[in-house]
Amino acid sequence: MLTSDRIERWLREDVGHHDVTNDVPGETTGRLVAKEAGTAAGIEAAAAVFEYLDVSTETPVADGEAVAAGETVLRTTGPARETLRAERVAVNLAGHASGIATETRQAVDRAQAVDPEVRIAGTRKTTPGLRGIEKRAVVAGGGDTHRLDLSHMVMIKDNHIAELGLETAVEEFRERVSFVTKIEVEAESAAQARRAVEAGADIVLLDNFTPTELSEVVDSLAETIKVADRKVLIEASGGITVESVADYASTGVDIISMGSLTHSADSLDYSFRTG
Structure with missing residues (x-):
């Protein structure tokens, strides 16, 4: 406000x-x-x-x-x-x-011309003091705000995994958050992405993958998600721009998050x- x-x-x-x-x-x-x-x-x-x-x-x-x-x-x-x-x-x-x-x-527009279901999201790479203005601007452009702040979702990144282990991190954070709070795990490989799904992640973030690599990981996760028998979203991020977003939209991911929307526009x- x-x-x-x-x-x-x-x-x-x-x-x-x-x-x-x-x-x-x-x-x-x-x-x-x-x-x-x-x-x-x-x-x-x-x-x-x-x-x-x-x-x-x-x-x-x-x-x-x-x-x-x-x-x-x-x-x-x-x-x-x-x-x-x-x-x-x-x-x-x-x-x-x-x-x-x-x-x-x-x-x-470029992403949904390739996949009408894919969502474009902002990130927390916002200007201090102007996050509300910038997040509303992302929504005005047809995007999703992603996390407004750290309290809106648990995101388990490489440092958490290094300190706790992937499965332990998911388990511990699941016990500490509200039932409405989603847990996202950043994965650096297809094997780690599969472990994240098996551990109970709601969202798997594939960071700094090329479109070709993303397509391969998305395909490899299909059976794991089917066995898990629950909705698991796949998100792509890492240096994605307006010029490259269509290539990422063609990979089958559900969400493409773009820090460039707020820090480089x-x-x-x-x-x-x-x-």
């Missing part, structure tokens, strides 16, 4: 202690305009920044909608001084979030115009 305290911190960071340039009298109107096509996100957050300073807003475009170059996504009416003070924070939020949503939309170019 976007709180008043957070907006206040953002504004203080930008305005500083002696703002002269934005000390403009009177009332004005403004428009946030997309300078390139993409998928809108962060529009509600941008509006909240203006409204915090008592500038009224209208949002003709909602998060998740496609926008064309030249299209207005937000309108404002209010004091010129407050409008100008909110402008940069609002534009930065909308541009950053819309860039993530646009990148996610492209990844989803370019901002969508917006311009704020008053008057």
